Amino acid sequence: MSALVDHVLTTPKKLGMWLFLVSDALTFTTLFLVYTYVRIASPAWPTPFEFSPGILFSSLMTVVLLTSSLTMVLAVKDRERRVRWLLATMFCGAGFIVLHGMEWRHLMAEGVTLSSNPWGEPLFGAAFFGLTGLHMAHVASGVVYLGVIAAGVSRGKFSEEDVEVSGLYWHFVDLVWMFLFPLVYLTAVKL
Amino acid sequence: MSVYVRVWIALLALTGVEVLLAYLRTPLAVMVGLLLALSFLKAGAIVAWFMHMKQERRALALVLFPAYFLAGLALMGLLPDGQRAAEMFSR
Numbered sequence: 001m002s003a004l005v006d007h008v009l010t011t012p013k014k015l016g017m018w019l020f021l022v023s024d025a026l027t028f029t030t031l032f033l034v035y036t037y038v039r040i041a042s043p044a045w046p047t048p049f050e051f052s053p054g055i056l057f058s059s060l061m062t063v064v065l066l067t068s069s070l071t072m073v074l075a076v077k078d079r080e081r082r083v084r085w086l087l088a089t090m091f092c093g094a095g096f097i098v099l100h101g102m103e104w105r106h107l108m109a110e111g112v113t114l115s116s117n118p119w120g121e122p123l124f125g126a127a128f129f130g131l132t133g134l135h136m137a138h139v140a141s142g143v144v145y146l147g148v149i150a151a152g153v154s155r156g157k158f159s160e161e162d163v164e165v166s167g168l169y170w171h172f173v174d175l176v177w178m179f180l181f182p183l184v185y186l187t188a189v190k191l
Numbered sequence: 192m193s194v195y196v197r198v199w200i201a202l203l204a205l206t207g208v209e210v211l212l213a214y215l216r217t218p219l220a221v222m223v224g225l226l227l228a229l230s231f232l233k234a235g236a237i238v239a240w241f242m243h244m245k246q247e248r249r250a251l252a253l254v255l256f257p258a259y260f261l262a263g264l265a266l267m268g269l270l271p272d273g274q275r276a277a278e279m280f281s282r
Contacts, residue, residue, distance in 0.1 A: 041273040182226035
């Protein structure tokens, strides 16, 4: 059976991760569509993000996440320094969570909650925290996942394929942010 | 320079273009269209090079992506109702 899958599509481990990622992508797609729906239904949707510092701060978060994808690719390719590149990826992921946490605290201090905010449309907070929160949960579990892989690799366990499969997950988290950042932040820049 | 570093630089550059669109306060309808196009371009680059889809059999992409896009397209059938809701609440 496994030889058959291997021959037709790809290795079973990679196929398993890809199938999970497609279903996870649909979870995010559903949330994006709900977000689009409430924006269409609410002509007075708030646009609260100042270009500086708000948008520039989330641009920095984007750069950190994109860089973590580069270090992840290098972890797969560079056998000699695999653990080091994995740790660098985890460092960038943790940095992203810290930056995102600072941004959340800033918004909460301004009075944004799940059900209310100072700018009118009450669904803004639910949409914002729902989308970014689900993504942040993915980043956090990704850091744990990579930690397990890095610990195993340093003890001589796990094949290159196992590292590549963890990389698939990590790049997917980066890919989701490529939609979140423009659609949640850039389309809500203060006019 | 390795292909991965080049893809990374391209992704950063495309992000820069997106941020520029926000800086110029492009009208929302135009901006959403351009941002979506750029986002799919970036997502495609991540899938093709970082996730090694270019090196996989084409059958894998044919199994995964049409299914995803059809399901996503079916969900979009809900969006016209958002317009109806907007008209209902404005009355």
